[in-house]
Amino acid sequence: MPVDLIRIVSRDSPMALAQVERVRAELAALHPAVRTEVIPVKTTGDKWMGDLSRVEGKGAFTKEVDAALLAGEADLAVHCVKDIPADRPLPAGTMFAAFLKRDDIRDALVDTAGRTLDELPAGTRIGTSSVRRSAQLAASHPHLQCVPMRGNANRRLDKLAAGEADALLLAVSGLQRIGRTDVVSEILPVETMMPPIGAGVLALQCREDDTDTIETVSDLGDPDTHRETLAERMFLHVLQGHCNSPIAGFARAGRGGELSLRACVFTPDGKTVLNAHEWAGRLDPATLGTSVAVALLRQGARDLIDSIAH
Numbered sequence: 001m002p003v004d005l006i007r008i009v010s011r012d013s014p015m016a017l018a019q020v021e022r023v024r025a026e027l028a029a030l031h032p033a034v035r036t037e038v039i040p041v042k043t044t045g046d047k048w049m050g051d052l053s054r055v056e057g058k059g060a061f062t063k064e065v066d067a068a069l070l071a072g073e074a075d076l077a078v079h080c081v082k083d084i085p086a087d088r089p090l091p092a093g094t095m096f097a098a099f100l101k102r103d104d105i106r107d108a109l110v111d112t113a114g115r116t117l118d119e120l121p122a123g124t125r126i127g128t129s130s131v132r133r134s135a136q137l138a139a140s141h142p143h144l145q146c147v148p149m150r151g152n153a154n155r156r157l158d159k160l161a162a163g164e165a166d167a168l169l170l171a172v173s174g175l176q177r178i179g180r181t182d183v184v185s186e187i188l189p190v191e192t193m194m195p196p197i198g199a200g201v202l203a204l205q206c207r208e209d210d211t212d213t214i215e216t217v218s219d220l221g222d223p224d225t226h227r228e229t230l231a232e233r234m235f236l237h238v239l240q241g242h243c244n245s246p247i248a249g250f251a252r253a254g255r256g257g258e259l260s261l262r263a264c265v266f267t268p269d270g271k272t273v274l275n276a277h278e279w280a281g282r283l284d285p286a287t288l289g290t291s292v293a294v295a296l297l298r299q300g301a302r303d304l305i306d307s308i309a310h
């Protein structure tokens, strides 16, 4: 039975609310009779500006949103896949109903003087708390210096303007969502800055017994994004990666539907980089994710991941 109202819960950052607007627009196009309501909530990750590993890092951006969904205060949660823990199952009683068509997966350099990464002088302070970003930067541009920076993308841009760093690394998709691609000075190729698992993908999560809502929103799903996301999340699950892991990678669905998954694990100083790249047919994303994870474990990934606090 079609539903007539869907209450959507999400973080309350400008980026998260823009994501909800995309979901509402796509829903309105496919199901014009369905009304929507937005329920913004603050998550632990939004409130705590210290090291994420100190606040049970796992699920810091999703816990309160999932709680509202499970309590029946909302019918649909919108999450960045990147922020959903993969080392354990989704909260019991919830499931993914759809993954929206993937956005740009790359990171961008934001430099107020408009320079590229190669043009930045030694000692330039790059604002990022991400081990993934700082390790890769240490590998390719060891003369640059990373300084810790947290907060939603708008706040980071404010901190940059206030002089807390000289430049930032931020996801292109996030900047597009908040309407700030004007600040991008260079889009980094994935060879220089491999994206995080789930980059640029939005997940729609429902209560598993709410078949009416699941049926309604599942029409928004994109099949290629779905397979890519399953492969990437299975990869991260097998590696038991956490939010602060030095792990990067991405799957790509080819024209014929075949999937490839490239991934790496590195030391924080970027001096050791483990690499794996495998292909699979269109119907087996989970095996592909498992296989790439096992290839990296055989190369010693376990020690690299476990050496970082979480």
Ligand SMILES: NCc1[nH]cc(CCC(=O)O)c1CC(=O)O
Pocket (backbone or CB within 6 Å): 080, 081, 082, 083, 153, 169, 170, 171, 173, 174, 198, 199, 200, 201, 202
């Ligand atoms: N940790 C915050 C976060 N979660 C998802 C994105 C980017 C958007 C996406 O990949 O869906 C960002 C911002 C950033 O990393 O610059």
